[in-house]
Amino acid sequence: MQKALKFFLFLLFVVVLVWGYKYFEASQNKAIVSEDFAYGNGRIASTEVMVSPKMAGRVEALYVQEGEIVQKGQKLAQLDTKELEAQLQLIYAQIEQARENKNHALALLEQKQSELSLALKNFQRAQTLRKKQAISELSYEQEETSYKSALASQKAAKANVAQAGEAINVAKAQAAILQVKIDESTLYAPIKGRVLYKLAQDGEVVGGGQNLLVLLDLLDTYMSIYLPTSQAGKIDFGSEARIVLDALPNVVIPAKVTFISPQAQFTPKQIETQDERAKLMFRVKVNIDTTLLEEHIHKVKTGLPGIVYIPMVDDPLWPDALNKLPKSYQAKTTNMN
Numbered sequence: 557m558q559k560a561l562k563f564f565l566f567l568l569f570v571v572v573l574v575w576g577y578k579y580f581e582a583s584q585n586k587a588i589v590s591e592d593f594a595y596g597n598g599r600i601a602s603t604e605v606m607v608s609p610k611m612a613g614r615v616e617a618l619y620v621q622e623g624e625i626v627q628k629g630q631k632l633a634q635l636d637t638k639e640l641e642a643q644l645q646l647i648y649a650q651i652e653q654a655r656e657n658k659n660h661a662l663a664l665l666e667q668k669q670s671e672l673s674l675a676l677k678n679f680q681r682a683q684t685l686r687k688k689q690a691i692s693e694l695s696y697e698q699e700e701t702s703y704k705s706a707l708a709s710q711k712a713a714k715a716n717v718a719q720a721g722e723a724i725n726v727a728k729a730q731a732a733i734l735q736v737k738i739d740e741s742t743l744y745a746p747i748k749g750r751v752l753y754k755l756a757q758d759g760e761v762v763g764g765g766q767n768l769l770v771l772l773d774l775l776d777t778y779m780s781i782y783l784p785t786s787q788a789g790k791i792d793f794g795s796e797a798r799i800v801l802d803a804l805p806n807v808v809i810p811a812k813v814t815f816i817s818p819q820a821q822f823t824p825k826q827i828e829t830q831d832e833r834a835k836l837m838f839r840v841k842v843n844i845d846t847t848l849l850e851e852h853i854h855k856v857k858t859g860l861p862g863i864v865y866i867p868m869v870d871d872p873l874w875p876d877a878l879n880k881l882p883k884s885y886q887a888k889t890t891n892m893n
Contacts, residue, residue, distance in 0.1 A: 592867060592868055592869045592872055592873075593865050593866065593867055593868065593872065594783050594787035594788075594790070594791065594865075594866045594867075594868055595781075595863055595864060595865045595866070596781030596782055596783055596840070596863070596864055597781065597861065597862070597863055598779040598780050598781040598861070598862065598863075598864055599779065599858075599859055599860065599861050599862070600777060600778075600779055600799075600801070600856075600857065600858050600859060600860045600861075600862065601777070601778060601779065601780070601858050601859075602749070602750075602772040602773055602774055602776060602777045602778070602856070602858050603772070603773040603776040603778075604752065604770055604771070604772060604773075605746060605747055605749065605770070605771040605772075605773055606767045606769075606770055606771075607632060607633070607743055607745070607746070607767065607768055607769040607770070607771060608743075608764075608765050608766055608767045608768055609633075609635055609740065609741065609743060609762065609764060609765075609766070609768070610740050610764055610765070611737060611740070611741075611764045612761070612762065612763045612764045612766075613635035613636055613637075613741060613761070613762065614635065614636040614759065614760070614761050614762075615633065615634075615635060615636075615756050615757065615758055615759060615760045615761075615762060615768065616634045616635060616636045616637075616758065617633065617634045617758055618632070618633045618754065618756065618757070618758060618768065618769070619631055619632055619633065619634075620632055620751050620754070620769070621751065621754065622751050622752070622753060622754050623750065623751060624750065624751045625748075625749070625750050625774075625853065625854060626745040626748065626749060626750070626751060626771065627745065627748050628745055628746065628747055628748045629744050629745060630744060630745045631742060631743075631744055632743045632744060632745055632768075632769060633742075633743040633756075633768050633769065634741065634742050634743075635741040635742075635743075635762075636741075637737075637738045637741045640734055640737050640738050640741070641738065643734055644731060644734045644735065644738065647727055647730050647731040647734060648731060650727045651724060651727040651728060651731065654720060654723040654724040654727055655724060657720045657723065658717060658720035658721055658723075658724060660720075661713065661716040661717040661719075661720045662717055664713050664716065665710070665713035665714060665716070665717050667713075668706070668709045668710040668712075668713040669710055669713075671706045671709065671710075672703075672706040672707055672709070672710045674706075675699075675702045675703040675705070675706035675707075676703055676706075678699050678702065678703070679699045679700055679702070679703035681699075682695065682696045682699035682700070683696075743768065743769075745771065746771075747771060747773045747775070748773075748774070748775060748853070749771045749772045749773045749774045749775070750771065750772045750774055750856075751769055751770075751771060751772075752770045752771060752772045753769065753770040754768075754769055755767050755768055755769065755770065756768045756769075772858060774849060774853050774856045775846055775849050775850060775853070776843065777843070777844045777849055777856055777858070778811075778814070778841050778842060778843045778844065779799055779811070779841075779842055779844075779862065779864050780839055780840065780841045780842075781839075781840050781842075781864045782821075782837035782838065782839055782840070783837060783838055783840055783866075784837055784838075785820065785836070785838065787868060788816060788817075788837075788838035788840060790868035790869075791813055791816060791840060791866055791868060792813065793813055793814070793815075793816065794812055794813060794814075795812065795813040795866055795867065796810070796811075796812060796866075796867065796872075797810075797811040797812060797813055797842040797864055797865065797866045798810060798811065798864070798865050798874070798878050798881075799811050799842070799844065799862050799863070799864050799865075800862055800863050800865070800878070801860050801861070801862035802860070802861050802862055803860055803862075806880065807880065807882075808877075808878050808879070808880045808881050809844055809845075809848070809882075810844070810845045810848065810881055810882075811842040811843055811844045811845065811864070812842060812843055812845070813840060813841070813842050813866060814841055814842065814843045815839075815840070815841035816838060816839075816840050816841075817838045817839040817840070819838075820836035820837065820838055821836065821837065821838075821839065840864075840866070842864050842866070848882060865878055
């Protein structure tokens with residue numbers, strides 16, 4: 557009985573402590589801002605970008621490690637291209653063979669054109685002699701047949717030249733396709749960001765579309781919060797917002813509202829209390845200033861909890877606690893004004 561009583565008292569203490577913290581947190585936020593501001597809890601997050609090859613292959617090398625900052629266009633990974641390069645060399649040989657065939661066809665065409673020219677002259681002479689009845693019908697028909705035969709041979713020679721040229725074009729197209737595959741076997745960073753996950757190792761065989769790396773687009777860093785209808789309806793796209801992280805309570809991070817959910821939803825468990833989750837809320841996303849992220853990109857850490865403050869009125873009067881903006885951002889806004 558005594559043990560049960562102690563457990564009950566301990567459980568009661570924990571509940572009181574949690575609710576006390578929630579009350580203290582709410583009272584602190586209310587003390588910071590007036591009713592003209594909405595606020596909510598969230599965590600810093602960045603857009604994830606998957607890096608994967610278009611085709612299957614063996615990973616020859618991965619050049620980055622988890623946590624490393626990469627620049628846009630930086631070489632990240634290399635797939636083995638030995639087989640593709642061998643196929644490309646075969647196509648190049650076929651192109652050379654097709655060129656030789658075309659040269660032979662051109663030489664043959666030149667010969668057939670000479671034969672046609674001679675046959676045409678003989679046929680024209682035979683036509684003149686026939687009018688004068690100075691040639692037999694048989695001789696005339698022989699010259700006419702020779703001419704028609706030479707003409708057909710010349711057309712066939714032209715067709716051979718065109719066919720040889722088309723064979724070269726086809727082989728060049730195949731070579732271009734192989735070259736594209738070889739080029740795409742080298743993977744480059746599509747963004748400037750941090751390597752979040754390394755999902756493959758050197759020597760592994762991966763499939764087309766299989767993720768090798770996951771990058772965080774640190775220049776697209778944001779925080780999502782959940783607000784009730786009464787507050788979400790008073791917020792506009794592009795509204796100024798400010799973030800205060802739990803780890804840096806004396807630093808105010810400028811941001812802007814970039815997304816307001818068109819549909820209400822229940823808030824996630826890790827954001828609000830059980831009673832608050834029973835209410836339908838609207839997700840609001842605020843993005844941190846890109847210039848500021850670029851300046852402090854090595855310090856950006858996702859997952860950090862904090863509070864977002866958003867004004868619900870035009871020309872809000874920010875309290876002193878939320879006016880401690882970075883000097884570089886203040887200088888930028890001053891220049892813009």
